[in-house]
Amino acid sequence: MILVTGATGNVGRNIVRGLLDAGEKVRAVTRDPETAGLPAEVEVLAGDLNRPEGLGPALEGVERVFLFPVFGALDGFLSAAKAAGVQHVVLLSSSAVEFAEPGWIGQAHLDCEASVAASGIGHTFVRAGLFMRNDLGWAGQIASGVVRGAYGTAAAAPVDERDIAAVAVQSLLAAQDGSIHTLTGPESLSQIARVAIISEVIGRPLRFEELSREVALDHLSAQMPPEAASFLLDQLASWQGVTAEVLPTVEQVTGRPAHTYREWVQHHAAEFLAG
Structure with missing residues (x-):
């Protein structure tokens, strides 16, 4: 069991x-x-x-x-x-x-x-690593055609929740004491690039609008503890203009490639459109 x-x-x-x-x-x-x-x-x-x-x-x-x-x-x-x-x-x-x-x-x-x-x-x-699903937080802004946030050029390699689950399933089926699996998605993408992919997939014009750290902190602190919001913004600031590390862990553990961001957006297109 x-x-x-x-x-x-x-x-x-x-x-x-x-x-x-x-x-x-x-x-x-x-x-x-x-x-x-x-x-x-x-x-x-x-x-x-x-x-x-x-x-x-x-x-x-x-x-x-x-x-x-x-x-x-x-x-x-x-x-x-x-x-x-x-x-x-x-x-x-x-x-x-x-x-x-x-x-x-x-x-x-x-x-x-x-x-x-x-x-x-x-x-x-x-x-x-960063969950792709976090970007569903943008859904409420889709109708306006503008997604607002801080540090638009910050790059990450977000991971699909289905891939996190698949690695966890394999870890439960083939339990190996002391194993550590660090997961990323398969590509480094800035926030601006991710908004562009969402726009292409759902067929609506979207652009990213930069917010100041102060305004972004106020918005995020309404959704999570202020300490967590501040930490997230610190990380985004440190990821500006860099290429995020991409790890092969998902494919190594599951035997199949990790889902791309575009595939994830296609899977959740209805949720973005409903926003």
């Missing part, structure tokens, strides 16, 4: 599907099973990682776990998992842990990794 936490999220849903396609028995834990919307083959149980004392039924008979990084709340879950006989944990982490200055986001993920390593359970860390 494999337990998937965060199963109703963007990565988690793809993990569930991948495990089912591989013929695995899957259990999901979610706060509200009634609204989970997961496939009928999945055993869905109520649970909350912040309340590990109630997770006994979810962990019963579980050998492997996909663990979503709930900051500051993993120790209790890991203790319960260890007691239940869980043999391997695949933790969704961030490539920010490898930065010279991890910042708020990187340190939060480092703390999660430290908790998993200290648990004594076999583990794999899947360190994802």
Whole structure:
């Protein structure tokens, strides 16, 4: 039995599907099973990682776990998992842990990794870079024809959530204690270039309009902790005018190429158009 936490999220849903396609028995834990919307083959149980004392039924008979990084709340879950006989944990982490200055986001993920390593359970860390899905945050601006943000020339190699999930699935199926998979997408693209690709795919004229750091910080701080917003802008500033590193990890682990940004936009075109 494999337990998937965060199963109703963007990565988690793809993990569930991948495990089912591989013929695995899957259990999901979610706060509200009634609204989970997961496939009928999945055993869905109520649970909350912040309340590990109630997770006994979810962990019963579980050998492997996909663990979503709930900051500051993993120790209790890991203790319960260890007691239940869980043999391997695949933790969704961030490539920010490898930065010279991890910042708020990187340190939060480092703390999660430290908790998993200290648990004594076999583990794999899947360190994802910038999610392509973050760009769906632009959807609400599409109708205006202008996407606004700071540091338009900042380049990254964003990764498709389907590829993150595929690497996690392989890590669950072929558990190797101590493995670390750092993921990027297959191409370095500035924010301006990504907006241009969205425009081409959805057939609407779009342009990128530069915002000052101060205005961008105000906007981002309404969506995430101010420390995280500041860290993100610091990273964007450092990525201006450079070519982002592209890693072959997705293809090495899954045996197929990583999805391109254009393929990702095609997959989500309806969401951009609905915005």
